[in-house]
Structure formats: C-alpha cells, structure tokens
C-alpha cells in the first residue's frame with residue numbers, strides 16, 4: 001500500500017527525444033492523489049507524449065517515472081501489467097473496437113483481467129455505462145451508431161472498466177459543442193468525487209481548465225514551467241505562459257466566472 005504522503009505520479013528528469021528533436025529535457029512533475037491535473041501548453045509542447053509516458057505506453061530516453069510509489073524502470077513485466085490496470089486511459093479517438101457493441105467493448109478488459117462469471121462481468125459493464133450517464137439502450141449500439149458526446153462517455157466507461165485509481169484523458173472535450181463539453185466536464189467532476197479518482201487531462205479547452213482542474217501543469221521550453229491552480233497560472237509573468245493565456249478565449253472564460261471548482 002502506497003503511503004498517502006507520496007505523490008501518485010512522479011516524473012524526474014524526463015528527457016524525450018524523436019531523432020534530433022528534443023521534446024522534454026529534465027522535466028519534473030509531481031501529481032498528488034485526488035488531484036484534477038490538466039496538462040496545458042502550446043501545440044507540440046509534448047503534452048500527449050507525456051501522457052503516454054505516464055501511461056507506460058512510451059518510455060522516455062532518460063529520467064524516471066514513478067507511479068503509485070513504484071519506480072517503473074525496475075519492475076518486471078508482470079508488475080507493469082498490474083500498474084497499468086490501475087490506470088484508465090481515454091484517447092482522443094476513443095479507441096473502441098468498431099465490430100463490437102458498447103457493452104462488449106467494456107466487457108473485453110474485464111474478461112481479460114478478471115476471472116469472473118460472464119453474467120457478473122456483464123453486470124459490471126452495465127454499471128459503467130450507467131456511471132457515465134448513458135442509457136442502458138446504448139449498450140447494444142456499435143461505436144459508429146453513437147453520437148460524438150455519447151462516444152466520449154462510452155470511451156470513459158471503458159477506461160473505468162477495471163476500476164482504475166488514475167484516469168488519463170487526452171483532449172476529452174475536443175470536437176464537442178459547448179453544451180456537450182460542459183455536460184462532459186460535469187460528469188468528470190462527478191466521477192472524480194464518487195470514485196476517489198485522480199484525473200490527468202490534456203486539454204486546450206479553457207472552460208474545462210477553469211471548471212475541472214484544480215492544478216494545471218504548464219509545459220513550455222521542454223519543461224513544466226509552472227504547476228498551479230488556474231487563478232495563479234493565468235497571472236504568471238513567464239512570457240510563454242502569459243502569451244498562452246493572453247487571448248480572448250482565456251479572458252472570456254475568466255469573465256464568465258467559470259472556475260467554481262478550484263478547491
């Protein structure tokens with residue numbers, strides 16, 4: 001059992017490189033249990049790549065990734081599989097099997113990782129569908145028969161299949177209309193509150209930043225330039241951060257008073 005005082009995720013001196021392109025250099029970040037952390041920064045600053053490294057889908061060229069108090073570079077494959085099961089991941093594309101209906105998509109990881117009777121697995125999968133606010137009738141639909149908003153929720157339901165402690169989301173509200181994006185944000189807050197989750201989300205959506213996150217890690221110059229709540233980050237004088245937030249969309253979200261969840 002991990003000590004409650006240790007960070008849930010600790011990235012130390014991470015260097016990420018593609019050929020001669022250095023994306024992260026000696027990057028450090030700690031994420032505590034229960035945080036709703038957003039990763040932000042300009043296009044190409046390496047947010048999605050960092051999310052993949054936290055998800056153990058990509059290994060950085062240098063540095064260490066410690067998850068749930070365990071340094072991942074020293075772990076056996078079996079231990080890594082156990083750690084991965086504690087993380088739910090929602091990718092930008094949803095990554096659902098198009099030949100399987102929603103229920104079957106959610107049952108798949110349960111079948112793979114849990115030795116449970118089929119009827120119980122089905123019951124658990126239906127519970128996840130309900131948790132993300134989808135009607136039971138969505139269960140028998142193929143991914144391509146779901147609306148954009150439903151598909152995003154479906155992807156979260158699947159990410160929650162194995163009851164993860166950590167939920168990683170890559171631009172979850174991208175492509176949604178403002179009302180659906182706002183409903184999605186509400187769902188995330190509810191899941192966070194009811195399931196004892198830690199959230200890490202990559203987002204460009206300023207409304208989500210104000211509403212969902214309570215900490216924001218700003219990526220720039222190959223590093224985390226600042227980790228702070230939005231109120232503090234948006235008045236940070238670092239030129240890269242200032243430039244990012246000095247646009248009308250940021251100001252719009254601020255003047256609309258979105259940001260009731262900064263606790």
Ligand SMILES: Nc1ncnc2c1ncn2[C@@H]1O[C@H](COP(=O)(O)OP(=O)(O)OP(=O)(O)O)[C@@H](O)[C@H]1O
Nearest residue numbers: 018021023041042043044045046047048049050202
């Ligand atoms: N598999 C890869 N091979 C080569 N280069 C890559 C690969 N994956 C990412 N990159 C490069 O690494 C950099 C960071 O990519 P990443 O997708 O993490 O950026 P991002 O901050 O999430 O950007 P955006 O906000 O535009 O989605 C980019 O320059 C990208 O082209």
